[in-house]
Amino acid sequence: MKKVLGTLGFLYLAFSVMPLSSANASEHGLSTVDSAWTKAMLANDAHACAALYDEEAVLVLPGTGAIKGRKAIEEAYTGWLGQVRVTAAAITDARYRSAGDVSSGWGSWTMTTVPRAGGTPVTEAGTWCAVAVKRNGVWKYAADHASADPAPAAAAK
Numbered sequence: 001m002k003k004v005l006g007t008l009g010f011l012y013l014a015f016s017v018m019p020l021s022s023a024n025a026s027e028h029g030l031s032t033v034d035s036a037w038t039k040a041m042l043a044n045d046a047h048a049c050a051a052l053y054d055e056e057a058v059l060v061l062p063g064t065g066a067i068k069g070r071k072a073i074e075e076a077y078t079g080w081l082g083q084v085r086v087t088a089a090a091i092t093d094a095r096y097r098s099a100g101d102v103s104s105g106w107g108s109w110t111m112t113t114v115p116r117a118g119g120t121p122v123t124e125a126g127t128w129c130a131v132a133v134k135r136n137g138v139w140k141y142a143a144d145h146a147s148a149d150p151a152p153a154a155a156a157k
Contacts, residue, residue, distance in 0.1 A: 030098070046081045060145040
């Protein structure tokens, strides 16, 4: 617990002293991971998706609790991509902040999937926030949280 609190304290300090204006997103480690994630999703490649996560990463997807560790993250992606085929995936309105070997970001996402058993395509949208860390010169997700937008309110009759 002390390690987590210490890390959170460091992140707070690091990001509180950074300039409010973000540099070009290509200069941020998280943006490179996000680009690779989009490519892996469009390839429907669970292994490539999971390889973008640190060994101790935490992933939260819409409708799930915390998925902890790269192995569990790969199992989650493998199970989900076994049921659907991704036909479109995009990260939009992304904002990034970085300090040293830590990079954070937030924004919106959209994704269209088709059930592998057949059926109608489903397009979902939501928001995300994530933190990436650089280990041995490679950027990996340390925390990745995606939330689905609520369903539109039913029209009044």
